[in-house]
Amino acid sequence: MPPFPRHTLSATWLLALLAGCGGGSSATGEAIASAQDATVTASAAAVRPPRPPAPAPAAVPTLAAVGDRLFEDTRLSASGKLACASCHVPTQGHADAAGGFLPLGGLDGTRQGLRSSPSVRYLDQAGAFRFDAQGRPHGGLFWDGRADTRVQQARGPLFNADEMANADVTSLATRLRALPYAADLRAAAGLPAAATDDQLVDAAVTAIARYQADDTKFHAFTSKFDAVQDGRATFTAQEQRGLAAFNDPQRGNCASCHDSRPAPGLGRALFTNFSYHALGVPRNKSQATGNPAFFDLGLCGPQRRDLAGRQDLCGLFRTPSLRNVALTAPYFHNASFASLEDVVAFYATRDIDPTRWYPVVNGQVQRYNDLPPALRTNVHHGAPFRRDGQPPAITPQDAADIVAFLRTLSDGYSAAPSAP
Numbered sequence: 001m002p003p004f005p006r007h008t009l010s011a012t013w014l015l016a017l018l019a020g021c022g023g024g025s026s027a028t029g030e031a032i033a034s035a036q037d038a039t040v041t042a043s044a045a046a047v048r049p050p051r052p053p054a055p056a057p058a059a060v061p062t063l064a065a066v067g068d069r070l071f072e073d074t075r076l077s078a079s080g081k082l083a084c085a086s087c088h089v090p091t092q093g094h095a096d097a098a099g100g101f102l103p104l105g106g107l108d109g110t111r112q113g114l115r116s117s118p119s120v121r122y123l124d125q126a127g128a129f130r131f132d133a134q135g136r137p138h139g140g141l142f143w144d145g146r147a148d149t150r151v152q153q154a155r156g157p158l159f160n161a162d163e164m165a166n167a168d169v170t171s172l173a174t175r176l177r178a179l180p181y182a183a184d185l186r187a188a189a190g191l192p193a194a195a196t197d198d199q200l201v202d203a204a205v206t207a208i209a210r211y212q213a214d215d216t217k218f219h220a221f222t223s224k225f226d227a228v229q230d231g232r233a234t235f236t237a238q239e240q241r242g243l244a245a246f247n248d249p250q251r252g253n254c255a256s257c258h259d260s261r262p263a264p265g266l267g268r269a270l271f272t273n274f275s276y277h278a279l280g281v282p283r284n285k286s287q288a289t290g291n292p293a294f295f296d297l298g299l300c301g302p303q304r305r306d307l308a309g310r311q312d313l314c315g316l317f318r319t320p321s322l323r324n325v326a327l328t329a330p331y332f333h334n335a336s337f338a339s340l341e342d343v344v345a346f347y348a349t350r351d352i353d354p355t356r357w358y359p360v361v362n363g364q365v366q367r368y369n370d371l372p373p374a375l376r377t378n379v380h381h382g383a384p385f386r387r388d389g390q391p392p393a394i395t396p397q398d399a400a401d402i403v404a405f406l407r408t409l410s411d412g413y414s415a416a417p418s419a420p
């Protein structure tokens with residue numbers, strides 16, 4: 001894709017010509033003078049004393065630049081209060097604010113969604129949702145992989161009644177037309193002033209997707225981990241032990257899902273292989289779970305419906321990247337944990353000390369209580385999970401070390417300033 005659509009290139013060329021002749025320097029394509037005006041201006045200039053050169057015309061913004069503004073703009077929501085950036089906060093690894101809560105949205109900002117808002121970084125390699133040769137699910141966007149591309153994804157929150165709550169394409173298009181930079185959106189997308197509702201909405205979601213795909217902050221690879229890989233920094237002894245425990249199949253075994261090796265063709269680790277698992281995380285309090293009959297079953301619904309018949313996939317959610325994980329609390333799809341220490345302790349003792357994680361009712365511990373009893377057999381039991389009575393695969397020292405290691409995955413690391 002060339003940096004500018006063809007028609008805007010010629011508009012820029014014409015504007016440059018006019019500016020060179022002391023003519024107008026309007027930035028918008030609509031204000032371009034006709035060829036006849038250009039001739040008049042040129043001959044007038046010949047008899048006038050030379051004027052200082054007019055400023056160069058502003059370039060047509062790229063779709064990604066407009067997407068940046070749209071991502072931050074609360075005017076895209078029905079409440080006027082929610083932007084993409086409200087739930088994907090730039091200073092928090094583009095995930096939601098800390099705490100144990102699920103995000104609020106909707107028309108009046110009081111509706112709680114089902115799931116924690118994940119970081120929107122490091123998704124480029126997720127690919128479309130698919131089953132591999134062994135029939136295992138992989139990839140896709142969202143916790144349940146229901147969007148194949150970022151363009152498809154961006155429509156979700158814009159029209160979700162619990163999120164930005166636009167009633168339909170027409171109401172979103174009306175909001176887009178009212179933006180002070182509506183002309184920039186049209187110019188960047190090569191649309192005429194009379195663009196239809198559908199064209200405008202398509203342009204907006206494409207711009208938002210392009211911004212996330214193009215802007216380096218969504219795939220910066222500037223963590224301490226990357227600096228160590230590049231030989232520009234060294235881990236502390238504890239971080240080094242943490243990485244070893246993270247990788248060790250006999251201890252954390254974290255890397256079996258949160259892959260710490262460089263991804264093929266990328267040369268950088270993503271800390272996910274985009275696989276799906278049911279970890280049996282505890283139920284969290286929310287508007288939805290106030291109804292004891294409600295369960296978020298991930299791959300088999302309710303947000304996606306195409307796999308509703310696949311009982312074997314109920315309760316499975318996509319493995320998230322752990323890049324920036326120190327910034328992206330709360331954790332797990334249902335925001336059931338507020339700290340990394342608790343997450344790692346959960347992996348260590350879920351089945352050894354279940355009363356620490358699940359309620360006890362009539363003397364019975366309610367293991368995996370965020371799944372209906374019949375589906376609890378889907379819960380993953382491989383390492384690092386251990387059975388009752390076994391020693392934990394992850395010792396308290398390993399756990400502290402793993403957390404220290406996870407803190408090296410935040411972008412924006414700079415080595416200690418060198419001595420003056």
Ligand code: HEC
Pocket residue numbers: 071082083084085086087088103104105106113115116117118119120123140141142143144150153154157158162163164208303
């Ligand atoms: C009210 C909070 C909220 C708003 C506003 C919001 N999101 Fe999200 N976002 C979420 C939640 C919650 C999820 C996870 C939903 C799920 O998995 O079903 C999510 C998921 C995503 C994902 C997928 C991440 C992954 O790991 O696959 C992307 C990308 C994303 N949002 C981008 C956006 C964009 C772009 C906008 C603005 C158009 C936006 N979000 C607005 C809460 C929000």
Ligand code: HEC
Pocket residue numbers: 118119246252253254255256257258275276277278279281317318319320322325328330331332333334340343344347380383384394402
């Ligand atoms: C069998 C695959 C698998 C293994 C092994 C595994 N994870 Fe995970 N991890 C997942 C999946 C799947 C999720 C999301 C589950 C959910 O939300 O229901 C997850 C979620 C997480 C989260 C929450 C991230 C977020 O953004 O909410 C953290 C932190 C985490 N894992 C760390 C670890 C650590 C540390 C280890 C090793 C001790 C580990 N994981 C081992 C698959 C795995």
